[in-house]
Amino acid sequence: MSQFLKNKNNILGVDYGDVNTGFAVSTDGVSAPLKIVNSKNFFHLLQEMQKVIQVYDIKLIVFGLPDSFDNKDTKQSIKVRQVVNNLKKYIKIPFDYISEYGTTSEALANGIISNMSRKNRNKRNDHYSANLILRTYLDSQS
Numbered sequence: 001m002s003q004f005l006k007n008k009n010n011i012l013g014v015d016y017g018d019v020n021t022g023f024a025v026s027t028d029g030v031s032a033p034l035k036i037v038n039s040k041n042f043f044h045l046l047q048e049m050q051k052v053i054q055v056y057d058i059k060l061i062v063f064g065l066p067d068s069f070d071n072k073d074t075k076q077s078i079k080v081r082q083v084v085n086n087l088k089k090y091i092k093i094p095f096d097y098i099s100e101y102g103t104t105s106e107a108l109a110n111g112i113i114s115n116m117s118r119k120n121r122n123k124r125n126d127h128y129s130a131n132l133i134l135r136t137y138l139d140s141q142s
Helices: 040-056 076-085 102-115 119-125 126-141
Strands: 010-015 020-027 032-039 059-063 096-099
Touching: 010 040, 010 096, 020 040, 020 126, 032 040, 032 059, 032 126, 040 076, 059 076, 059 126, 076 096, 096 126
Parallel strands: 010 059, 059 096
Antiparallel strands: 010 020, 020 032
């Protein structure tokens, strides 16, 4: 079991996208979607992430890695790794990755199941995807 879960520290789950990035937070092993931030500007993303880290006393950041169905890197997963490497220059807490294969479609399906309108499903799924990434990570550590 990971030391982060054993100590029940707070974890930030991230679904990075070129335009928007979803955040989710877990506290004591329970995760919830938090918010969506514009990620077109790296420093805006960094600033928003630093706010969340401070407010929620985050001890670990988990990024979803959009690899292929056979766990190979994609163009986007390479981009995610580059963003994380840049963030590590400013944020001095541990980072980890977990495959996010299928989380966006699962988040959309959950939106359909919960009768969310098509407009809101398409607009509001990044933080739900981040929550699924975080839940997957938590499940993998238990």
